Amino acid sequence: MNLFFKATVIYIVFLFILAACNSKNQTNTNKPDTTSKITEGFYSPKGFLNYNPKNEDKRIDAFMLDLQKTRRFNGNVLVAKHGKIIYEKALGWSDYLHRKKLNINSQFELASVTKTMTSTAVLQLVQKGKLKLDQDVREFFPDFPYAGVTIRLLLTHRSGMMNYVYFTDILYKKEHRNESKGLSNLDEMALIAKYKPAEYRLPNKGFRYNNSNFMVLGSIIEKATGMPYAEYMENNIFKPAGMQNTHVYSKAAYDKIPVDVVGHDRGSWRYSVVQNFLDGPVGDKGIYSTVEDLYLYDRAMRSGTLLSQAYMDSAYTPRNPMEHGHFSYGYGWRIFQDGNKKVIYHTGWWHGFRHIFLRDIKDDITIVLLTNLSNGSLLKLDDLFKITGMPVVRKSAYRGNGDTSDD
Secondary structure, eight states: OHHHHHHHHHHHHHHHHHHHHHHHHHHHHHSOOTTOSEETTEEOOTTTTOOOGGGOOHHHHHHHHHHHHHHOOOEEEEEEETTEEEEEEEESEEETTTTEEOOTTOOEEOGGGHHHHHHHHHHHHHHTTSOOTTOBGGGTOTTOSOTTOBHHHHHTTOSOOOOHHHHHHHHHHHTTOOSSSOOOHHHHHHHHHHHOOOOSSOTTSSOOOOTHHHHHHHHHHHHHHTSOHHHHHIIIIIHHHTOTTOEEOOTTTOSSOSOSOOOBOTTSTTOBOOOOGGGSOOSSSOEEEOHHHHHHHHHHHHHTSSSOHHHHHHHTSOOSOOBTTTEEEOSSOEEEEETTEEEEEEEEEETTEEEEEEEETTTTEEEEEEESBOSSGGGOOHHHHHHHTOOOOOOOTTOOOGGGOOO
């Protein structure tokens, strides 16, 4: 009887343990996958950057190696489809003079790709009720010399403003000012208020791409939030998107920009570019990032983490007449449309850096190319677009002639 009792107890304990294990397994089955990227609207960057070079797309690799050989491409590249990286590689030098090689986490000055993040920040503030699209710049800067310039016109390059880069460069040379110390946005706004450089045209009379629009938007972000542009972007764009290698660096705050990637101009390693006073103002430029962080930015935008769908749609809506039947500009994004295909993208060109960041919205394709040898390699991407299935986006890029340039 005693033996039977012991056996019964052991059997009952075994059944209890078995039931507990089954319960645990059932719990694990129903638990959300912590490696997933978007779960019920919650964005997490974990998993997006999983990539094994052994599984790289061989066609893309062959194309990029040929681009490096024949067109002197020097930079980093990332291609993703449907939330998965299918190719990424660092090709060439970060600093040719000191023979430092690029790696996949090398931080590039994003140049005008910065504008996409400034527009996102502005629309965040509109969404929160802290800004309105039709607010006049003079509500924030009463001594601003141009009447009728609104946030909406700045976002769409329809303000009619002159380009502050050219104006300030001429002023500094004429007055023999110190070109090593960077200007802040407030410094630049004060110069515009004092000297009142002539406008290109009256507000809302046409599209004319220039950096002044987004430098002023960067200044408005600072006024509306009471914090530096760098701080707002860190807390409201970079961190929520998981962009750990992305920062705002201004020569107004740093004697030397703390990154290793050196820009090289005129398509030659002999012409490395040293940052100067024009690397001070931010909003139009000034963000430094990596190909992987730009991909995380793409995923955060697609998931609705940074903006609601309605505001994303408004950013991606053409706000200017179509050029060549396909190209327009929305709120801080260039737009290519071909039938029901839409590519939202931006290019960048500044102090030896040239980039292109493309996002096929319908087919979920992302292409990021960041370069620090300013040449024509990014004008020869047709085969890359065809390999990935993205429409061929080609517009007379980098000609530097105002409203028809893609800088």
